[in-house]
Structure formats: structure tokens, C-alpha cells
Amino acid sequence: MTHRDELIATVKHLTQAGKGFLAADESPNTLKQKFDKINVEQKEENRRAYRELLFTTPDLEKHISGVILFSETVSQSTHDSKNFAQLLQSRGIVPGIKLDEGLAELYPGSEEKYTLGLDTLDKRAAQFYQLGCRFAKWRCVLKILNGTSPSELSIREVAYNLARYASLCQKNGLVPIVEPELLTDGSHSIELCATVSRRIFSAVFAALNEYQVILEGCLLKPHMITAGATWEGKKDLNAIAKHTVAALRDTLPVNLGGVFFLSGGQGELEATLCLHLINKENNTKGKSWPISFSFGRALQNSVVKAWGGKAENTKRAQELLLARAKMNFDATLGHYDSAHELKDFADESMYVKNYSY
Numbered sequence: 001m002t003h004r005d006e007l008i009a010t011v012k013h014l015t016q017a018g019k020g021f022l023a024a025d026e027s028p029n030t031l032k033q034k035f036d037k038i039n040v041e042q043k044e045e046n047r048r049a050y051r052e053l054l055f056t057t058p059d060l061e062k063h064i065s066g067v068i069l070f071s072e073t074v075s076q077s078t079h080d081s082k083n084f085a086q087l088l089q090s091r092g093i094v095p096g097i098k099l100d101e102g103l104a105e106l107y108p109g110s111e112e113k114y115t116l117g118l119d120t121l122d123k124r125a126a127q128f129y130q131l132g133c134r135f136a137k138w139r140c141v142l143k144i145l146n147g148t149s150p151s152e153l154s155i156r157e158v159a160y161n162l163a164r165y166a167s168l169c170q171k172n173g174l175v176p177i178v179e180p181e182l183l184t185d186g187s188h189s190i191e192l193c194a195t196v197s198r199r200i201f202s203a204v205f206a207a208l209n210e211y212q213v214i215l216e217g218c219l220l221k222p223h224m225i226t227a228g229a230t231w232e233g234k235k236d237l238n239a240i241a242k243h244t245v246a247a248l249r250d251t252l253p254v255n256l257g258g259v260f261f262l263s264g265g266q267g268e269l270e271a272t273l274c275l276h277l278i279n280k281e282n283n284t285k286g287k288s289w290p291i292s293f294s295f296g297r298a299l300q301n302s303v304v305k306a307w308g309g310k311a312e313n314t315k316r317a318q319e320l321l322l323a324r325a326k327m328n329f330d331a332t333l334g335h336y337d338s339a340h341e342l343k344d345f346a347d348e349s350m351y352v353k354n355y356s357y
Contacts, residue, residue: 007216224244275331
């Protein structure tokens with residue numbers, strides 16, 4: 001493949017020790033949900049101003065190796081006309097792009113979903129490569145419905161949807177982030193989540209192999225293994241770490257480029273602590289792929305509140321973003337200490353049923 005060496009080099013840059021991703025790929029509708037809470041109008045200039053706050057945060061490159069962008073953001077610029085993608089590149093941060101186009105019913109009336117956008121993906125991947133992006137993200141979702149595993153049809157559709165996406169991305173020079181997210185919706189146990197997750201991961205990597213995806217030039221964005229959001233038992237973060245590491249080590253090929261966890265609606269502190277415990281657990285098992293974070297809400301929740309749409313609050317909001325990124329950097333290295341948390345970060349859940357963005 002023409003881009004093989006470039007893909008592997010990009011992965012090496014993205015997986016620098018401790019560094020993770022800032023997921024800033026929310027659609028305008030998703031940003032509206034954030035902005036409504038702080039009484040800020042959801043319009044292009046406010047979206048641009050908020051993204052500028054994120055991307056110009058001093059020293060962000062010390063803890064963040066890549067930023068996932070929404071399509072409109074790639075062509076937007078700072079107030080002094082610096083293109084966002086070029087600005088990130090100049091700071092040593094790799095720009096990435098969300099390429100999926102949302103979800104649709106797997107079949108009429110189904111609660112299970114498939115991901116839209118494959119029909120135009122080849123062309124769009126080439127376009128965003130020309131605009132400076134070097135990795136991409138594609139989200140598929142699965143559900144445990146009424147305590148029952150996702151259907152074989154759903155798992156198969158997700159696996160081959162992700163494999164086709166990954167293949168087309170690599171053809172066009174983009175490192176694919178493969179995201180088969182098992183939603184936390186439901187009251188299922190952590191044990192059922194672990195069983196289902198093994199089936200999902202195994203199917204995805206079998207499909208990636210069939211599509212001859214270069215695993216050294218590919219990344220996985222998985223969920224953590226947790227009980228359902230409405231499970232009535234007490235949450236055990238150490239159990240989450242043990243189940244997550246066991247599921248990954250049972251199913252992931254050793255030559256995969258890296259693992260970047262989504263936060264799945266966890267609070268800012270909980271997501272960081274789980275990441276820390278997962279890395280500590282994994283480090284006791286011997287060499288593996290790099291494990292880091294690809295957080296959106298779990299990096300931005302306190303930031304957007306501090307900003308409140310006011311330019312005079314930019315400095316404080318950026319300080320919080322840097323602090324949250326540093327905490328996750330430390331957690332990726334297994335060095336996180338919750339005693340150093342700032343009082344500004346509240347561990348409120350950000351779970352949203354059927355979350356989409």
C-alpha cells in the first residue's frame with residue numbers, strides 16, 4: 001500500500017507516551033446541547049470561538065497528540081486567520097476527522113443501528129487528507145437490549161462496516177480509528193458486558209483481517225467494560241479495569257497500533273481514574289499496545305461551563321482544559337493521584353441514553 005510507512009509513522013506520533021486525543025468532533029446539534037446549558041446561542045461564530053479556545057490552549061501539545069475535528073472545523077480559522085488544522089499541525093498535534101454520517105435503523109423498526117457514510121467515504125477521505133487530516137474516526141454502536149446480547153446481524157454489520165471504512169481510510173493515507181461502541185444503556189451486569197465485548201472485538205478484528213487492514217497503522221477506540229447505566233449494584237472501578245484488560249488481551253492482535261478509550265458518559269474524575277486503573281492493571285500483564293484516552297465530554301465538561309461564552313473567561317477555561325488533559329496524561333502513565341484534583345472538577349455523570357453526536 002502506498003501510504004503504509006506514512007500510516008505507521010502517524011500512529012507512532014499519536015501514541016507518544018502519556019498523550020491522548022481531544023475529541024472535538026461534536027456536530028452543531030450536539031454543541032447546541034452544551035451551549036443551551038450555558039445560555040450561549042448555537043451559531044457558527046460561537047462554535048468557531050469555542051473551538052479556538054480549545055485549540056489555542058497553551059501547552060496543550062504536552063498532553064494531547066491528536067484532535068478529532070468535525071467537518072466544518074477543518075476549514076475554520078482563528079480570529080487572526082490561522083486555519084485550525086494548520087494551527088494544530090504547527091504545534092505537533094495531528095488533526096483528525098470524524099467521517100461517519102450518523103446512524104440509521106438496521107432494518108425498519110429495529111432498535112439496533114448501522115452507520116451511514118460508506119457510499120461517499122472514498123472521496124471524502126481523499127479530500128480531508130488534502131486538507132491536512134492524517135487520521136479519522138468512525139463510530140458504530142451496539143446495544144444490550146433487555147438483558148440480551150446484540151444480534152448476530154448487528155455484530156456482523158458493525159464488523160464489516162468498520163472494516164470497509166478502515167480499508168478506505170488507509171487507501172487515502174488516513175489512520176483509521178475503529179470505534180465499535182457498546183452503549184451503557186441497560187441494567188446488565190459487568191460480566192455480560194465483558195462476554196458481549198469479546199464477541200464484538202473478535203468479529204471486528206476478523207473483518208479487519210479479511211479487508212487486509214494494516215493493523216500497525218490502525219487504532220481501536222473501545223468502551224470500557226462496565227455494568228449497564230441502570231444496573232442497581234455498586235460500581236467497582238477496579239473490576240472495570242480487570243474486566244477491560246482481560247477482554248482486550250483475549251481478543252486484540254499484538255500488532256495493533258494502539259487503544260484509545262472513549263469515556264462513555266463517565267464523569268471527568270471517574271473516566272480518569274478508570275483509565276489509570278486500566279493502565280496499572282495492564283502493566284502487570286507484560287508488553288501490549290499503547291493504551292490512552294480519546295475523550296470529549298470527559299475533557300470538556302468543566303471547560304465549557306467555565307467559558308460560558310465570554311471572552312474574558314477564556315484563560316480560566318483553558319487552564320481547566322490543560323489540567324484535565326494533564327490528569328489523563330498521568331493516568332495513561334499510571335501516575336494519576338486524585339489528591340491533586342482541582343475543586344473545579346465535579347464527578348457528575350454525563351450519561352445520555354442513546355447518545356449520538
